[in-house]
Amino acid sequence: MTRRSTRLSLALACSMVTLAAGAASDVDPAAGTADASAAPMLGFSPTRAAAQLALEQRFDAALSATDQRDWLKQMSSAPNHVGSPHDKANAEWMLARFQEWGWDARIETFSVLYPTPKTESLELVAPSHYKAKLFEPPVPGDATSATPGALPPYNAYGGDGDVTAGLVYANQGMPDDYKELARHGIDVRGKIVITRYGGGWRGLKPKLAQEHGAVGCLIYSDPRDDGYGAGDTYPNGGWRPQDAVQRGSVQDMQQYPGDPLTPGIGATADAKRLELKDAKTILKIPVMPISYADVLPFMRALDGPMAPRDWRGGLPIAYHLGGGDAAKAHLVVQSDWQRKDIYDVIAVMPGSTEPDQWILRGNHHDGWVFGAWDPLAGNVALMDEAKAIGALVKGGWRPKRTLVYASWDAEEPGLLGSTEFAEAHADELRLKAVAYVNTDTNSRGFLDMEGSHSLQHVLNQIAAGVEDPQTHVSVRERARAKMRVEGASDDAKPKDKEAAMLAAKGGDLPIGALGSGSDYSAFLQHLGIASLNLGFSGEEDQNGVYHSRYDSFDHYVRFGDPGFAYGVALSKVAGHTMLRLADADALPLRFSDFSDTLDRYLTDLHKKVETARKETVQQHQLLDANAYALVSDPTRPIAPPVRDSDVPAIDLSPLDAAVKHLKQSTKAFDDAYAARAAAGFRATPAQQREIDVAMARMEHGLTDPDGLPERGWYKHMIYAPGLLTGYDVKTVPGVREAIEQRRWDEANRYAIVTARVVDGYRAQLDRLTTLLHP
Numbered sequence: 001m002t003r004r005s006t007r008l009s010l011a012l013a014c015s016m017v018t019l020a021a022g023a024a025s026d027v028d029p030a031a032g033t034a035d036a037s038a039a040p041m042l043g044f045s046p047t048r049a050a051a052q053l054a055l056e057q058r059f060d061a062a063l064s065a066t067d068q069r070d071w072l073k074q075m076s077s078a079p080n081h082v083g084s085p086h087d088k089a090n091a092e093w094m095l096a097r098f099q100e101w102g103w104d105a106r107i108e109t110f111s112v113l114y115p116t117p118k119t120e121s122l123e124l125v126a127p128s129h130y131k132a133k134l135f136e137p138p139v140p141g142d143a144t145s146a147t148p149g150a151l152p153p154y155n156a157y158g159g160d161g162d163v164t165a166g167l168v169y170a171n172q173g174m175p176d177d178y179k180e181l182a183r184h185g186i187d188v189r190g191k192i193v194i195t196r197y198g199g200g201w202r203g204l205k206p207k208l209a210q211e212h213g214a215v216g217c218l219i220y221s222d223p224r225d226d227g228y229g230a231g232d233t234y235p236n237g238g239w240r241p242q243d244a245v246q247r248g249s250v251q252d253m254q255q256y257p258g259d260p261l262t263p264g265i266g267a268t269a270d271a272k273r274l275e276l277k278d279a280k281t282i283l284k285i286p287v288m289p290i291s292y293a294d295v296l297p298f299m300r301a302l303d304g305p306m307a308p309r310d311w312r313g314g315l316p317i318a319y320h321l322g323g324g325d326a327a328k329a330h331l332v333v334q335s336d337w338q339r340k341d342i343y344d345v346i347a348v349m350p351g352s353t354e355p356d357q358w359i360l361r362g363n364h365h366d367g368w369v370f371g372a373w374d375p376l377a378g379n380v381a382l383m384d385e386a387k388a389i390g391a392l393v394k395g396g397w398r399p400k401r402t403l404v405y406a407s408w409d410a411e412e413p414g415l416l417g418s419t420e421f422a423e424a425h426a427d428e429l430r431l432k433a434v435a436y437v438n439t440d441t442n443s444r445g446f447l448d449m450e451g452s453h454s455l456q457h458v459l460n461q462i463a464a465g466v467e468d469p470q471t472h473v474s475v476r477e478r479a480r481a482k483m484r485v486e487g488a489s490d491d492a493k494p495k496d497k498e499a500a501m502l503a504a505k506g507g508d509l510p511i512g513a514l515g516s517g518s519d520y521s522a523f524l525q526h527l528g529i530a531s532l533n534l535g536f537s538g539e540e541d542q543n544g545v546y547h548s549r550y551d552s553f554d555h556y557v558r559f560g561d562p563g564f565a566y567g568v569a570l571s572k573v574a575g576h577t578m579l580r581l582a583d584a585d586a587l588p589l590r591f592s593d594f595s596d597t598l599d600r601y602l603t604d605l606h607k608k609v610e611t612a613r614k615e616t617v618q619q620h621q622l623l624d625a626n627a628y629a630l631v632s633d634p635t636r637p638i639a640p641p642v643r644d645s646d647v648p649a650i651d652l653s654p655l656d657a658a659v660k661h662l663k664q665s666t667k668a669f670d671d672a673y674a675a676r677a678a679a680g681f682r683a684t685p686a687q688q689r690e691i692d693v694a695m696a697r698m699e700h701g702l703t704d705p706d707g708l709p710e711r712g713w714y715k716h717m718i719y720a721p722g723l724l725t726g727y728d729v730k731t732v733p734g735v736r737e738a739i740e741q742r743r744w745d746e747a748n749r750y751a752i753v754t755a756r757v758v759d760g761y762r763a764q765l766d767r768l769t770t771l772l773h774p
C-alpha cells in the first residue's frame with residue numbers, strides 16, 4: 001500500500017535527466033570492482049569482496065525482464081483482494097515456483113477479521129437528488145477493466161451505519177482543518193464530512209471526523225491532485241479518470257496494525273481473540289471512498305462560506321464549506337464481518353554455516369483489485385531474485401546465512417500477513433533475524449532508499465554498483481541528482497534541503513527513515529529488526545490509478561515500467577543486499593551512520609522547540625493587538641484562532657548527552673571494525689558468530705518494552721509512523737510528537753525515556769566493541 005509522492009514537475013524531471021547525463025562517468029568504483037584502491041566492500045576481506053562481486057554478476061545474469069513481465073501479466077489477470085480465489089491461486093503458484101527453484105517453501109495461513117462490503121449506497125437527498133454510481137466502468141484498451149469478480153470500492157474497517165445528515169467540506173480532514181472550520185463557526189457534530197485525499201493518512205480522516213462528532217465520512221480523489229489537474233487521464237494518459245476510486249484501509253493503524261482481534265499475537269486458528277466490539281482499531285462511523293465524478297453533485301450542493309483558498313481543488317465549482325442542512329446526504333455501509341483465511345508464502349534457503357542468522361525479504365501479493373502496480377510489480381522482482389538465487393544454489397553456491405523470502409497476504413487492509421507472521425514468530429525472529437528488506441510497488445524512476453541507518457553504508461555501496469537502465473549512471477548517482485535538484489527548489493522542505501546538502505558532499509547518500517505504509521512495520525517497529533524499504537518511482541505521468549480497478553497490467557506496461565528494466569534493477573539492488581548480508585565475513589552494519597543521523601534529528605528537535613516558542617509569542621501578540629479580528633471582513637467575520645498554550649522550558653539535555661556519548665562509542669566501534677577488516681576478519685567461527693549476533697541485536701536496543709505513549713505496540717523509540725500523519729515517519733517520536741501536540745510535560749518525560757534507550761544502546765555497542773578486540 002506504499003504511496004510515495006510521485007509528482008515532480010516536468011521541468012524538474014527534465015533538468016534532472018540533464019544533470020544525471022552530465023555525470024555519466026560517475027559510477028562508484030568501490031562497488032563496481034574489487035580494486036584495492038577503492039573503498040573496501042563493507043564486511044568483506046579484499047579477496048572475498050572480489051568473489052562476492054563475481055557472485056552478484058552471476059545473480060544478475062539470471063534475472064529476466066521477460067519473466068517479470070509474464071508473471072505480472074498472469075498474477076494481475078483477475079482480482080486479488082484478500083479472500084479472492086485468484087489471490088489464493090497466486091500464493092499456490094508462487095509456492096510451486098519457490099519449490100521448483102530449490103527453496104524449502106510453505107504457505108502459512110492465518111485467520112483474520114477482514115470485512116467486505118454487503119450493502120453500500122450514497123445519495124444526495126437535498127436540495128436535489130443524485131445517486132452515486134460507486135462503480136468503475138471498463139475503459140477501452142484496458143483488458144482487465146471488464147473482468148468480473150472485484151469488490152466494489154470501499155474502505156476496510158469503517159463502521160456499519162445508515163445515516164442521513166447535512167454535509168460539511170473539511171478539506172483533507174486533518175487537525176488544522178477542524179481548527180479552520182471552527183473559525184468559520186462550522187461544527188461537524190451530527191454531519192457527514194466530505195474530505196479529499198492528501199495531507200495525511202486516509203485512516204485519520206474518518207477517525208478525526210468521528211472524534212469531532214461527525215456521523216459519516218466521505219473521502220474523494222480531487223482531480224487537482226491525481227486526476228486531470230495532474231495530467232491526461234487514463235486511458236489517454238496515466239492519471240486518474242473521473243470514475244476511478246482510491247480504495248483503502250481506514251483501520252486505526254496508529255494503535256497497532258494487523259488483525260484487529262489479535263493485537264500482539266499471531267492470528268492462528270486457536271488464538272485468543274478480542275470481541276469485535278472491543279477491537280480498538282475499527283472505526284464506529286461509516287466511511288466511503290468516492291470518485292471525483294461522484295463527489296461533484298455533493299460538493300456543488302454545499303452552501304455556507306467559501307472554502308479557504310488552499311482548500312479548493314480542481315472540480316469545476318466554487319468550493320463552499322456547507323455546514324447547514326440545505327445539502328443533505330444518505331449514506332449506508334454494511335459489511336460482512338466474518339473472518340477470512342490469508343496465505344503467506346514463506347521460502348527458506350538454509351545457511352551453510354550460520355543457519356540461525358536470518359536475512360529476510362518480503363513484498364505483499366494481495367491487491368485492492370488487480371494490483372499490477374501495487375504490489376505485484378515489486379512482487380515479481382522478488383520472485384526473480386528467488387529464481388536467480390535458486391540458480392546459484394543449483395550451480396553449487398550456498399548462502400552462509402539463511403535467506404527467508406516471503407510474499408505476504410493481506411497487506412492492503414492493514415499489514416495483516418506480515419504482522420501476524422512477525423507476531424507469531426516473534427521470539428525466534430528476535431533471536432535470529434539480522435535484517436528485513438521490503439519492497440512494495442515499483443516503477444520507472446529514482447531509487448528510494450529508506451530504512452535503519454546502520455544499513456545506510458552497505459546500501460549505498462550496492463546502489464553505487466547498479467546501473468540506472470535509462471541514464472546509465474549508477475542508481476545512486478541518479479538519486480543524488482534528484483535530491484540535489486529537489487533541495488534547490490523554492491518550495492523545498494527543510495528536510496529536503498538537508499538531504500541536498502548531504503548529497504552534494506558526494507559519498508554516501510542519506511537514506512530516509514521509515515514510517516509505515518508497508519510490511520516492514522512489524523519487523524522494525526514492533527520487533528526492533530533493522531529494516532530497509534526499496535523501490536523505484538518518481539517519473540511524471542505515473543500512478544494516478546492507485547488502489548483502483550485501473551491499476552492493471554495494461555496501465556503498468558504503458559505508464560509504469562514498460563520494459564521491466566526497473567524491475568530488474570530493483571531485483572539487483574534488493575538481491576545484492578540479501579547476498580551481501582548473507583555472505584559477509586562480518587555483518588556489514590555501520591552504527592556511526594545511525595549516531596550521525598540521530599544527532600541531526602536532535603538538532604532538528606531543538607529548532608522545533610524554538611520555532612514553537614517564536615510562533616506562540618507572535619500569535620499572542622497578534623491576538624493581543626486584536627489583529628485577527630481587524631483583518632477579517634466585517635460582513636463575513638472569521639473568528640481569531642484559539643490562543644496557544646505558552647511554551648515552557650523543554651529540557652533536551654539528557655538526549656544531548658546521550659547522543660554525544662553514543663557518537664564517541666560508534667567511532668570506537670568503527671575503528672575496531674576497520675582494524676579487523678584490515679586483518680581480513682580472522683576469527684574462529686564461534687568468535688565471529690558471537691560478534692554477528694551482537695551486531696544483529698543492536699537495532700533491538702533502540703526499542704523500549706513499554707513502547708510509545710498510548711500505543712505500546714510501537715516499541716522503536718527512534719522511528720515511528722506519525723500519530724497524526726499516518727504513513728509519514730516521526731523520528732524520536734516520543735519527544736517530537738509531544739512537542740508538535742503541545743504536551744509539554746510529555747516532551748520532557750520522553751526526552752529522559754529516549755535518552756535512557758540511547759544510553760542502553762551505547763552500552764550494548766561498547767560491549768560489542770570489546771568483542772572486536774581480540
Ligand SMILES: [Zn+2]
Binds near residue numbers: 002411440441
Ligand atoms: Zn502495496
